[in-house]
Amino acid sequence: MTHTLAYGVQNATAPVAPLRIERREPLAHDLAIDILYCGICHSDIHQARNEWGGKSRYPMVPGHEIIGRVSKAGAGVTQFRVGDLVGVGCFVDSCRHCAACAEGLEQYCESGMIGTYNAIDPHGAPTFGGYSQRITVDENYVLRVPDNLDPAAAAPLLCAGITLYSPLRHWNVQRGQKVGIVGLGGLGHMGVKLAAAMGAAGVMSTTSAHKAQDAQQLGAAAVLLSTDAAAMAKHASSFDLIIDTVPVPHDLNAYIALLKRDKTLVLVGPLDPVGVHGANLIMQRRHIAGSLIGGIAQTQEMLDFCGKHNIVSDIEIIQANAINAAYERMLNSDVKYRFVIDIASMR
Ligand SMILES: [Zn+2]
Ligand SMILES: [Zn+2]
Numbered sequence: 302m303t304h305t306l307a308y309g310v311q312n313a314t315a316p317v318a319p320l321r322i323e324r325r326e327p328l329a330h331d332l333a334i335d336i337l338y339c340g341i342c343h344s345d346i347h348q349a350r351n352e353w354g355g356k357s358r359y360p361m362v363p364g365h366e367i368i369g370r371v372s373k374a375g376a377g378v379t380q381f382r383v384g385d386l387v388g389v390g391c392f393v394d395s396c397r398h399c400a401a402c403a404e405g406l407e408q409y410c411e412s413g414m415i416g417t418y419n420a421i422d423p424h425g426a427p428t429f430g431g432y433s434q435r436i437t438v439d440e441n442y443v444l445r446v447p448d449n450l451d452p453a454a455a456a457p458l459l460c461a462g463i464t465l466y467s468p469l470r471h472w473n474v475q476r477g478q479k480v481g482i483v484g485l486g487g488l489g490h491m492g493v494k495l496a497a498a499m500g501a502a503g504v505m506s507t508t509s510a511h512k513a514q515d516a517q518q519l520g521a522a523a524v525l526l527s528t529d530a531a532a533m534a535k536h537a538s539s540f541d542l543i544i545d546t547v548p549v550p551h552d553l554n555a556y557i558a559l560l561k562r563d564k565t566l567v568l569v570g571p572l573d574p575v576g577v578h579g580a581n582l583i584m585q586r587r588h589i590a591g592s593l594i595g596g597i598a599q600t601q602e603m604l605d606f607c608g609k610h611n612i613v614s615d616i617e618i619i620q621a622n623a624i625n626a627a628y629e630r631m632l633n634s635d636v637k638y639r640f641v642i643d644i645a646s647m648r
Contacts, residue, residue, distance in 0.1 A: 302326065303333075306647055307433035308621050309362035313351035317624040319647075320360055322429045324437045329377035331437050334387060339431030340366030340456040340614070341640040343487070343548065346628050348419050358419055364431030364642075365391040365417040366459040368452045378440050386452060388444040388604065389436060390459035391594050393417050393428060397441075405598040407442075432624065434647055444601050447608025454613035457487060457639040458604060460594065461614060465492040465544060466603040467595035468567045469499060472542045476500030481525070481543035483556060485512045488546035488569060490615060490638040493519045498610040504540070506556070515637070519615075527555060538562070538585065544592075546570050553589070557581045567592050614639045620646035 302323040309320050327333045345363035347353050367389040371381050381387065395402050395410035402410050415422055418430030429436075446455055465488060474480055480501045482492035489505065496503035497520035505516035506525045513524040525532055533555055540559045548570030556566055558581060565588040568574070574589060581587065595603065607613065615638045619627050627640040 303435060305433050305435045307362040307429060308624055308647065309360050309429070309432060310349045311360050313349070313357065313359075317349065317432070317628070319621075320362070322360075322362060322433060324435050325424065325426065327373050327375040327437055329375045330439050330441065331375045332371050332378060332381055332387070332440050332443055333373035334367070334369040334389065334436050334438065334443070335372045336367055336369040336431055336434055336436060336644045338368045338453045338456045338618075338644060339364040339642045340460065340616070341624070341627055341631065341642065342366060342457075342460050343631065344460075345430075346631065356419070358427060361419055362429035362432050363418055364433070365389070366456040366461070366639075366641075367417070367431035367436065368446060368456045368459075369436070372435070374440075380440050381443065381445070386446045386448060388446045388455070388459050389417060389431065389438050389442070390444065390463065390600055391417055393438050393442050394423055405596040407596045408594045432621070432642060434644060442597060444597070444604055446604055449608055449611065450613055453618055453641050453643070454616050455604075455607070456641050457491070457614035457616065458607055459600070461487045461491045461639060462495070462607065462612075463595040463600045463603050464488055464569050464592070465546075466495050466606070467599055468544050468569065468592040469495055469501075469542070470599065470602075471592065472565055472567065474499050474501050474542055478502070478541040479504060479539060481506055481540045481556070481559060482521075483507075483527075483543060483545040484547040484570070485516055485638075486546060486634065487614070487636075487639045490519050492544055492546065493521045494612050497521070498606070498612055501541075504536075506543075533559070540564060542567065544569060545572070548572055550575065552576065554578050554581055557587055557589070560585065560587045562586055564588070565590050569593075616641045618643050622646070
């Protein structure tokens with residue numbers, strides 16, 4: 302066991318503070334990773350504060366947008382070497398033999414993926430996330446990070462990036478298609494960048510006129526104000542795919558009406574759709590679907606794609622002692638677009 306300095310919470314109301322955790326010594330197929338950067342995801346706040354159905358375990362060390370370097374490799378490791386720049390995303394293991402795992406869709410593992418934090422690993426120990434100096438992970442759940450990407454700005458690709466990349470690929474977005482991204486935040490800004498790199502016309506839909514310029518700078522082909530009924534009517538039945546990243550209740554009918562026949566509105570924010578008009582779906586055979594991050598193979602494909610197209614997240618780097626302040630700012634939507642913790646500031 303290796304003692305590791307981390308930042309985490311002792312209960313649902315405690316602030317994020319330094320604590321000590323233990324990491325296992327690398328087993329045959331494990332990598333020990335010195336963490337360089339960790340992004341802060343909204344789900345970190347929800348889980349730290351026990352807002353997801355009482356499933357939080359304490360002490361908790363959040364963080365699942367992890368970038369680091371391999372410091373030690375187990376004797377059976379074949380895919381990585383000491384010194385490699387690597388990433389760890391939202392899960393660190395899964396059952397490896399169910400239908401989902403067999404298809405490389407570990408995020409939908411029938412036994413439940415093993416979360417990078419707030420879970421119990423196959424060795425019976427609690428998992429602790431990336432707000433820490435080190436982590437030990439089985440090499441099959443570690444990603445290779447292209448060396449040309451800024452490692453700090455690449456961290457959010459491991460959750461925010463793959464959350465948008467996976468539906469863009471699953472619904473087979475093609476060059477020239479019109480793709481809507483609803484909500485300009487940590488997720489939405491990645492959607493705009495990725496859609497543009499795929500050659501699609503990404504249309505940012507937002508409720509705030511002041512976000513229009515930002516969206517265009519990120520590569521949006523157009524901005525559609527959801528509060529502008531005339532503009533919404535003009536875009537009716539014209540979209541090939543819409544990805545909705547907004548995690549709070551809102552009216553989906555206006556977005557469904559934007560889809561062409563047979564096309565899909567994908568929810569990636571944890572949102573319960575209420576008041577959806579069935580006729581809106583039935584009359585044009587439209588779909589509503591959900592999508593959760595991506596499997597290991599697709600996450601690697603996404604990182605390679607981002608390396609090729611030089612795509613990273615827009616970030617603000619913070620010191621470890623500023624995590625609580627960052628949480629408060631995130632709750633006020635005051636970040637463009639992701640906070641990333643400089644783990645070197647952790648002492
Ligand atoms: Zn996340
Ligand atoms: Zn499985």
